[in-house]
Structures are given as C-alpha cells and as structure tokens.
Amino acid sequence: xxxxxxxxxxxxxxxxxxxxxxxxxxxxxxxxxxxxxxxxxxxxxxxxxxxxxxxxxxxxxxxxxxxxxxxxxxxxxxxxxxxxxxxxxxxxxxxxxxxxxxxxxxxxxxxxxxxxxxxxxxxxxxxxxxxxxxxxxxxxxxxxxxxxxxxxxxxxxxxxxxxxxxxxxxxxxxxxxxxxxxxxxxxxxxxxxxxxxxxxxxxxxxxxxxxxxxxxxxxxxxxxxxxxxxxxxxxxxxxxxxxxxxxxxxxxxxxxxxx
Amino acid sequence: xxxxxxxxxxxxxxxxxxxxxxxxxxxxxxxxxxxxxxxxxxxxxxxxxxxxxxxxxxxxxxxxxxxxxxxxxxxxxxxxxxxxxxxxxxxxxxxxxxxxxxxxxxxxxxxx
Numbered sequence: 001x002x003x004x005x006x007x008x009x010x011x012x013x014x015x016x017x018x019x020x021x022x023x024x025x026x027x028x029x030x031x032x033x034x035x036x037x038x039x040x041x042x043x044x045x046x047x048x049x050x051x052x053x054x055x056x057x058x059x060x061x062x063x064x065x066x067x068x069x070x071x072x073x074x075x076x077x078x079x080x081x082x083x084x085x086x087x088x089x090x091x092x093x094x095x096x097x098x099x100x101x102x103x104x105x106x107x108x109x110x111x112x113x114x115x116x117x118x119x120x121x122x123x124x125x126x127x128x129x130x131x132x133x134x135x136x137x138x139x140x141x142x143x144x145x146x147x148x149x150x151x152x153x154x155x156x157x158x159x160x161x162x163x164x165x166x167x168x169x170x171x172x173x174x175x176x177x178x179x180x181x182x183x184x185x186x187x188x189x190x191x192x193x194x195x196x197x198x199x200x201x202x203x204x205x206x207x208x209x210x211x212x213x214x215x216x217x218x219x220x221x222x223x224x225x226x227x228x229x230x231x232x233x234x235x236x237x238x239x240x241x242x243x244x245x246x247x248x249x250x251x252x253x254x255x256x257x258x259x
Numbered sequence: 260x261x262x263x264x265x266x267x268x269x270x271x272x273x274x275x276x277x278x279x280x281x282x283x284x285x286x287x288x289x290x291x292x293x294x295x296x297x298x299x300x301x302x303x304x305x306x307x308x309x310x311x312x313x314x315x316x317x318x319x320x321x322x323x324x325x326x327x328x329x330x331x332x333x334x335x336x337x338x339x340x341x342x343x344x345x346x347x348x349x350x351x352x353x354x355x356x357x358x359x360x361x362x363x364x365x366x367x368x369x370x371x
Contacts, residue, residue: 143354147344
C-alpha cells in the first residue's frame with residue numbers, strides 16, 4: 001500500500017515536472033538572450049577596433065601634413081613676423097591636440113564617445129579643408145612676392161641699359177614697350193598676391209566650408225603667377241634685344257674704324 | 260718793438276683761428292655732400308617701380324635699397340637673376356599643385 005502510494009506520487013511529480021511551463025521557460029528561453037548579448041558585444045568591439053584604426057590613420061596623415069606646413073612657414077621670406085609666429089603657434093597647437101586626441105581615441109571604451117572623438121578630427125581642425133590650403137596659399141603668395149622683387153630689380157637694371165643704348169641713338173621702342181609690360185605685370189602680380197593674402201590670412205576652422213573664399217584666392221594666385229611668367233619672358237626678350245643692339249653698335253664702330 | 264711783437268702774435272693767433280674755422284666748414288660741407296651723393300646713388304635704380312608689398316611685409320628683402328655695382332648690369336648677372344626668377348616660378352607651380360591637391364582631398368569619415 002505504502003509502495004503504491006509512493007509510486008503514484010512519483011509518477012504525478014514526474015508528469016507535473018514535465019508539464020510545468022516554468023521548466024520550459026528556464027530551459028528553452030534562457031540561452032538565446034545570453035547569445036545575443038555576446039554577439040552584440042563582439043560586433044561592437046570589432047566596430048570600435050575598426051574606427052580606432054581608421055581614426056589613427058587619419059590623424060597620422062594630418063600630423064605629417066602639419067609638420068610639412070610647419071617647415072614651409074619657417075622657410076617663408078616675406079610673410080610678416082607676426083603672421084609667421086601666429087601660424088607656427090597654430091600648427092604646433094594642432095599637432096599637440098591631435099596627438100592627445102589619438103591617445104584618447106586609443107583608450108576610448110565607449111562607442112558613442114569614440115564616434116564623437118573620431119568625428120572631431122574633421123569638425124574641430126579642418127586640416128585639409130581650411131588650414132593646409134590656407135598655409136600653401138600663403139606660401140605661394142610668399143614666393144610671388146620674392147619673385148616680384150627679383151623681377152623689379154632686373155627691370156630697373158634693364159631700364160638703365162636701355163637708356164644707355166638710347167643715348168647712343170639706338171632704336172629702343174620695342175624694348176621700352178616690353179619694359180612697360182614687364183613693370184605693369186610685376187605690379188599686378190603684387191596686387192593679386194596681396195588680395196589673395198588678405199582673403200585667406202584670417203580663415204579659421206569655424207569658417208568651414210569657405211570654398212568660395214579659397215577658390216577666389218586660388219584664382220588670384222593663378223593670375224599673379226601668369227603675370228610673373230609674362231614679366232620674366234619680357235625680361236628675357238629685353239636682354240636678348242639689348243645684346244643684339246649692342247652687337248650691331250660694336251660692328252658699326254668697327255666698320256667705321258676700318259674705313 | 261714790443262708792441263710790434265704783440266701785434267704779430269695776435270695776428271698769428273687770429274689767422275690760426277680763421278684757418279681752423281675754414282677747415283671745419285670744408286669738413287662739414289664735404290660730409291653733407293658725401294651723404295647727399297650716397298642717398299641719390301642708392302635711390303636711382305629703383306625709381307621705375309614702386310614696391311607695393313613692402314608696407315605689409317616687414318621682412319621683405321632689401322634688394323630695393325642696395326646700390327647696384329657695374330657688374331650687376333652685365334648680361335650674365337641679368338641672365339642669372341632671370342634664371343632665379345624661373346626657379347622661383349617652378350616652386351610656385353609646385354605650391355599651386357599642393358593647393359589644388361589639398362583642396363581636392365577626400366574627407367574619409369573613420370566612423371563610417
């Protein structure tokens with residue numbers, strides 16, 4: 001009797017255990033959430049690694065470009081001492097801040113913070129969008145100024161030579177026309193250079209995109225460069241003309257002496 | 260006799276003073292003329308062009324105020340300076356390429 005009672009109780013317990021929904025709930029539904037969480041974590045970790053690698057590369061490109069810009073500013077001959085100091089300081093600050101940003105990005109553990117830090121490579125610095133075009137334009141303006149000085153000095157000496165030939169009754173009309181063109185092109189190149197410098201000197205990351213200003217300044221640099229090329233060609237033609245005139249004069253005087 | 264001697268002494272002193280004054284006048288006038296001659300000699304070569312950029316460029320080269328020597332007017336010197344201008348213009352072309360490549364740089368978003 002006792003054995004029968006215990007057997008029935010065991011069967012009922014077993015059936016109850018099998019049919020109990022709580023058991024199903026525990027055994028069937030506990031595994032998937034754990035798996036999903038783990039998968040999500042793995043994906044997030046992979047994404048963070050990828051973002052860090054790409055961000056580090058972008059920072060490295062910018063650090064290289066900024067160091068080149070620093071050397072370029074240091075070599076500028078006509079950039080004012082104040083502007084030289086200002087740009088050097090800005091580049092050094094950007095290099096220091098970008099180096100700090102790289103360290104922060106490498107140690108970020110939160111995806112949202114990492115994304116914000118990575119985006120700040122563009123939004124806070126605008127190295128390629130504003131700063132480097134600005135520095136290269138100022139470098140171009142610097143070269144234009146030095147070249148204009150050079151050509152002005154040549155022009156003044158050519159003028160003296162032309163006047164000397166004129167005093168010896170040589171026809172210098174063509175040479176004078178070339179000299180006038182050389183001078184006006186040199187002066188215009190200075191005007192273009194100064195206008196371009198005025199446009200870009202005060203640009204900052206806050207002025208992004210500033211594409212129209214940059215395009216406008218670029219166009220002025222192109223015009224000024226062409227002016228200088230023309231002025232140099234004028235100078236070469238004048239020099240050639242002077243050589244011919246002086247050779248003719250020398251031949252004439254030799255012929256006269258032989259008569 | 261004594262009077263005559265004193266008179267001669269005074270005359271000698273006065274003459275010496277006059278000579279010294281004349282010498283001083285000549286020295287001062289000479290210095291003035293020398294200085295004036297230098298200024299005009301320095302200014303002459305650059306009268307043809309006004310260096311418009313010097314006002315905003317304190318570091319501009321001083322070539323504009325340096326007197327040229329005779330050899331600076333030679334064919335070789337002028338040719339050399341024009342060659343230097345050509346080198347500068349080549350550097351300017353390189354800088355222009357830097358500007359264009361910088362302006363055309365693709366912005367790669369690392370978060371994408």
